[in-house]
Amino acid sequence: MDELEEIKLTFFQECDELLADLEAGLLKIDAGDAEPELVNAVFRAVHSVKGGAGAFGLEALVRFAHVFETLLENVRSGKIGLRSDLVQVLLRAADVLADHVAAAKLGGEGDIATTAAMVKELETWISGGPILPQSVSEPELPPNDDGIVFTPVTLTIPEVDDSPKEQVWTITFQPMDELYVKANEVGLLLREIERLGEVEVELLDDALPPFDNLEPETAHFAWKVRLKTEATEERIREVFEFVEGDCSTTIVRAASPPMTAEPDAGPDIAAIIAAAQAGLAEPPSSVEAQSPEELSSALDLIPSLPAVSAEVVPRDNALSRQAPARAGGEKANPATIRVDPERIDKLIDLVGELVINQAMLAQRVAGHGFAASSDVGRGLDELEQLTRDIQDSVMAIRAQPVKSVFQRMPRLVREIAGQTGKQVRLVTDGETTEVDKTVIERISEPITHMLRNAIDHGLETPGERIAAGKASEGTVRLAALHRGGRIVIEVGDDGKGIDRPRVRQIAISRGLIAADAQLTDEEVDNLIFLPGFSTAKTVSDISGRGVGMDVVRKSVQGLGGRISISSRPGVGSTFTLSLPLTLAVLDGMVIDVAGQTLVVPLSAIVESLRPAANDVKRVGVEGSVLAVRDAYVPLVDIGRVLGFQAEATNPAEGVVLLVDSEDGGRAALVADSIHGQRQVVIKSLESNYKQVPGIAAATILGDGRVALILDVDALVAMRKREPVRAHEPLIEAAE
Amino acid sequence: MIKVLTVDDSRTMRDMLRLALAGQGFTVTQAVDGEHGLEVLNESGADVIITDINMPKLDGFGFIERVREDAAHRATPILVLTTESDPAKKVRAREAGATGWIVKPFHPEKLLDVIRKVAA
Numbered sequence: 001m002d003e004l005e006e007i008k009l010t011f012f013q014e015c016d017e018l019l020a021d022l023e024a025g026l027l028k029i030d031a032g033d034a035e036p037e038l039v040n041a042v043f044r045a046v047h048s049v050k051g052g053a054g055a056f057g058l059e060a061l062v063r064f065a066h067v068f069e070t071l072l073e074n075v076r077s078g079k080i081g082l083r084s085d086l087v088q089v090l091l092r093a094a095d096v097l098a099d100h101v102a103a104a105k106l107g108g109e110g111d112i113a114t115t116a117a118m119v120k121e122l123e124t125w126i127s128g129g130p131i132l133p134q135s136v137s138e139p140e141l142p143p144n145d146d147g148i149v150f151t152p153v154t155l156t157i158p159e160v161d162d163s164p165k166e167q168v169w170t171i172t173f174q175p176m177d178e179l180y181v182k183a184n185e186v187g188l189l190l191r192e193i194e195r196l197g198e199v200e201v202e203l204l205d206d207a208l209p210p211f212d213n214l215e216p217e218t219a220h221f222a223w224k225v226r227l228k229t230e231a232t233e234e235r236i237r238e239v240f241e242f243v244e245g246d247c248s249t250t251i252v253r254a255a256s257p258p259m260t261a262e263p264d265a266g267p268d269i270a271a272i273i274a275a276a277q278a279g280l281a282e283p284p285s286s287v288e289a290q291s292p293e294e295l296s297s298a299l300d301l302i303p304s305l306p307a308v309s310a311e312v313v314p315r316d317n318a319l320s321r322q323a324p325a326r327a328g329g330e331k332a333n334p335a336t337i338r339v340d341p342e343r344i345d346k347l348i349d350l351v352g353e354l355v356i357n358q359a360m361l362a363q364r365v366a367g368h369g370f371a372a373s374s375d376v377g378r379g380l381d382e383l384e385q386l387t388r389d390i391q392d393s394v395m396a397i398r399a400q401p402v403k404s405v406f407q408r409m410p411r412l413v414r415e416i417a418g419q420t421g422k423q424v425r426l427v428t429d430g431e432t433t434e435v436d437k438t439v440i441e442r443i444s445e446p447i448t449h450m451l452r453n454a455i456d457h458g459l460e461t462p463g464e465r466i467a468a469g470k471a472s473e474g475t476v477r478l479a480a481l482h483r484g485g486r487i488v489i490e491v492g493d494d495g496k497g498i499d500r501p502r503v504r505q506i507a508i509s510r511g512l513i514a515a516d517a518q519l520t521d522e523e524v525d526n527l528i529f530l531p532g533f534s535t536a537k538t539v540s541d542i543s544g545r546g547v548g549m550d551v552v553r554k555s556v557q558g559l560g561g562r563i564s565i566s567s568r569p570g571v572g573s574t575f576t577l578s579l580p581l582t583l584a585v586l587d588g589m590v591i592d593v594a595g596q597t598l599v600v601p602l603s604a605i606v607e608s609l610r611p612a613a614n615d616v617k618r619v620g621v622e623g624s625v626l627a628v629r630d631a632y633v634p635l636v637d638i639g640r641v642l643g644f645q646a647e648a649t650n651p652a653e654g655v656v657l658l659v660d661s662e663d664g665g666r667a668a669l670v671a672d673s674i675h676g677q678r679q680v681v682i683k684s685l686e687s688n689y690k691q692v693p694g695i696a697a698a699t700i701l702g703d704g705r706v707a708l709i710l711d712v713d714a715l716v717a718m719r720k721r722e723p724v725r726a727h728e729p730l731i732e733a734a735e
Numbered sequence: 736m737i738k739v740l741t742v743d744d745s746r747t748m749r750d751m752l753r754l755a756l757a758g759q760g761f762t763v764t765q766a767v768d769g770e771h772g773l774e775v776l777n778e779s780g781a782d783v784i785i786t787d788i789n790m791p792k793l794d795g796f797g798f799i800e801r802v803r804e805d806a807a808h809r810a811t812p813i814l815v816l817t818t819e820s821d822p823a824k825k826v827r828a829r830e831a832g833a834t835g836w837i838v839k840p841f842h843p844e845k846l847l848d849v850i851r852k853v854a855a
Contacts (some may be wrong), residue, residue, distance in 0.1 A: 003754055011747040044789045183812045183834045192852060242835035450753035
C-alpha cells in the first residue's frame with residue numbers, strides 16, 4: 001500500500017478516536033462537568049479532524065469542521081457561555097461531523113441538506129453569542145487552508161523568471177538579544193541571503209564594548225550585506241520572517257553600482273558565516289590585548305550566542321540534498337506497533353497447537369509412570385504453567401477494550417430517544433474491560449438491540465415518569481466487567497420493569513404457554529426470549545422489525561454466551577450477557593457417545609444427571625421424554641442423531657445433559673459417559689474438512705485424538721426434523 | 736543526520752511529518768504531547784523541534800517555555816506547526832521562545848525550506 005494511503009487509514013482510525021473523545025467530552029459537559037480542560041479537549045478533537053482532513057483534501061469535511069471549530073473556539077475563549085441548549089447543538093454537530101467522516105471514508109461527502117442546516121445553526125450561535133461580534137469580523141480562513149497537501153507542486157523560484165532583472169541590494173541588520181533567545185542564528189540568515197545571489201558581507205562591530213564591560217547575553221554586532229540578485233524585495237524580506245521584531249533590518253535597493261568584488265573571486269562566504277556565528281569576525285582592537293585563551297574562555301561564558309565553537313557551515317549543506325536515509329526515529333513512538341491481524345491469528349493458532357501438544361506430552365509422560373514429583377513431572381508442570389502464560393499473553397494481544405463498541409452507543413441512544421420522544425441519559429461503565437477482538441466484533445449487535453429494547457419498551461415517556469414520581473429523564477446503564485473468566489455485559493434501565501400480566505397474556509394468546517400454567521416471575525420474564533414474542537403493539541422501527549429478544553439470545557448463544565434478565569415492576573429491568581473472553585478456546589464438557597469422544601459447550605449445559613429408568617417415557621414410535629422434576633423434556637440421543645449408532649442408548653444406563661435449546665425449551669442429550677470439563681482449542685471443521693450438521697467445530701484432545709464439538713441447537717433441531725437417520729457415519733475416521 | 740523531534744497529538748500529522756522528512760537526511764523522533772515531548776527530548780535530544788500548539792497535558796506554548804528553560808536546549812530551533820494562521824498565536828509562540836513557524840498547508844518542500852532556515 002502506498003504510504004500516503006496508509007496514513008489516510010491512520011487518519012480515519014484517529015478520526016474515530018477523536019470523534020469518540022469529542023462525544024465523550026460533550027457528554028461530560030452535558031452532565032455538568034465544568035472542567036475547562038474538557039472544552040479544550042473537545043476543541044482539539046474537532047481541530048485535529050479538520051487538520052488531517054485538510055491534508056487529504058477532504059474539503060466538505062474541512063468546511064464543516066471549520067464552522068464547528070469556530071464555534072468551539074468562541075466557547076473556549078469565553079465569548080459564548082456553555083448553556084445546555086448549546087451543548088445539545090454541539091452534540092448534534094458531532095453527529096454530523098461523524099457522518100462526514102464516515103462518508104469521506106467511503107470517498108463521498110456528508111449529506112448536503114443536513115450539513116447546511118447544521119452549519120446554519122452553528123453560525124447562528126457563532127454570531128449570536130452574548131458579546132461578540134469580533135469573530136464575525138475576523139476574516140474566515142479559506143476552508144482548505146489547513147493541513148498539508150502532498151501533491152507535487154511547482155515551486156515558484158525566482159530563477160524561473162524568463163527576464164531576470166538583476167539588482168543590487170544593501171541589507172543592514174542588527175540583531176537584538178531576543179533573536180538569540182529564540183535560537184535564531186545570524187549565520188543561517190546569511191546563508192539564506194547567500195542562496196539568493198552574490199553577496200558581500202561586512203561585520204559591523206562598532207558596538208562591541210571593551211572586554212571588561214562585555215555582557216555575554218547581549219547582542220553586539222550588526223551586519224551589512226550587499227546582495228546582487230534577481231530576487232524581489234519580498235523574497236529577501238522572507239529571509240527575515242522569523243526574526244522580524246527581534247532585529248532591526250533595512251533593505252535598500254542600491255543605485256546600481258557594480259559589485260566591488262571581482263566576480264570570480266567571490267567572498268569566502270563560509271568563512272564569513274563562521275565568523276558571524278562566532279560573533280567575532282576579527283578580534284576587535286579593544287580586545288586585542290587579551291590572550292587567545294582568555295578570549296575563548298570568555299566566549300564560553302556566552303550561552304546565548306549559539307554555536308560559539310565556530311563551526312564552519314559548509315556551503316553545500318543543503319538539507320534536502322543529503323543522501324537518503326530511513327527515518328530511524330520511530331523508536332520515539334513506543335505506544336503502538338502495527339501488526340497484520342493475520343499474523344496474530346496465526347500466532348494464536350500456533351499457541352493453540354502448543355497447548356494441545358503440551359497436554360499430549362503430559363498425558364504420555366503420565367502413561368510412562370513418571371510421578372508428578374519426579375524431575376520430569378515437575379519440569380512438565382513448569383511447562384504447563386509457561387504454556388498457559390504464553391496463551392494468556394497471546395490472547396491479550398488481540399484483546400481490545402469494549403470501548404470501541406460502547407462509544408457508538410450514545411449516538412444510538414440519542415436517536416432512539418428522539419424517535420420515541422423519551423428523555424434518556426446513557427451511563428456507561430467498564431469501557432476499558434478487554435475482550436478478544438473476535439468477540440468485540442460480534443457483541444455490538446446484541447448490545448444495540450438490548451439498548452433499543454430498554455429505551456423503547458423499558459423506559460416510560462416523560463409524562464408517565466413524572467406521574468410515577470420519577471425524574472422525567474430515564475437512565476439506561478451499559479456496563480462491562482470481567483467475572484469468572486468471562487465478560488459480563490449489563491444493560492439496565494430504570495423504567496417500568498417487565499409487565500408480567502401482559503407478557504403472560506400474550507404468551508397464552510400465542511399458544512406459548514397453557515392458560516393455567518403456573519409460572520414463577522422469572523419464568524414469565526424469560527418468556528420474552530421465545531421466538532416471535534414481541535410485546536410491542538406494532539412492529540416498531542426502533543426495536544426492530546419483528547426481531548425479538550429471541551434473536552438476541554440466539555446470537556449470544558452463538559458466541560457461547562448466555563443472556564438473562566432480572567426485572568422489578570416500577571423499578572426497571574437489567575439484561576445480563578455473559579460471554580467467553582475469546583472464541584478461540586471453549587469451555588467444554590467432554591463426553592463419550594458410541595465410542596466417540598465429543599465436546600459439549602459448557603455454556604449450553606444447564607445440568608447433568610443420571611435418570612432413573614421410570615423417568616423415561618416413550619412418546620409415539622421413536623420419541624421419548626424425560627421427566628425432570630415437574631416437567632417433561634424431549635430426549636435427544638446424540639449417537640443416533642449423528643448416525644454413530646442405530647439403537648438409542650438407554651438413558652438410564654448413561655448420562656443425560658440438560659441443555660437450553662434455541663426455541664426456549666429444554667432438551668436432554670443422552671451420552672454414555674462424562675469425562676469432565678476441559679478448555680479446548682477450537683479448530684474450524686469447515687476450513688479443515690467440511691460443514692457437518694450438528695457439529696460446530698472440532699478440537700484436539702490431550703491424547704492427540706480429534707473430538708467434535710457439538711452444535712447443541714442444531715442437534716436438537718435435527719432430532720425434531722428427522723428423528724431417525726440412516727445409520728451412516730458422518731465422519732469417516734476421526735484421526 | 737539532523738535529528739528532528741515532532742510533537743503533535745495527531746497521529747496523522749506525526750505520520751505526515753515523518754513521511755515528509757524521512758529519506759531527506761533527517762532522523763525523526765515523535766512525541767504525542769508537550770510532556771511527552773520533554774521526555775523524548777531529554778532521552779534522545781534534538782537538533783530541531785517541530786511542535787503543534789493545541790495539545791493535551793502540556794500545550795505548545797508551555798512546551799516551548801519548558802524547553803527554553805533547559806540550558807541544553809536554549810539554542811535548539813523550535814518551529815511551531817499549527818493550523819492557526821492567527822497572528823496572535825504566532826506572537827504568543829514567539830514570546831514563548833519559538834524560532835519560527837510552519838503555517839499549514841505546507842508542501843513537503845516548503846517544510847524542508849523552513850527547517851533549513853533555522854537548522855545549522
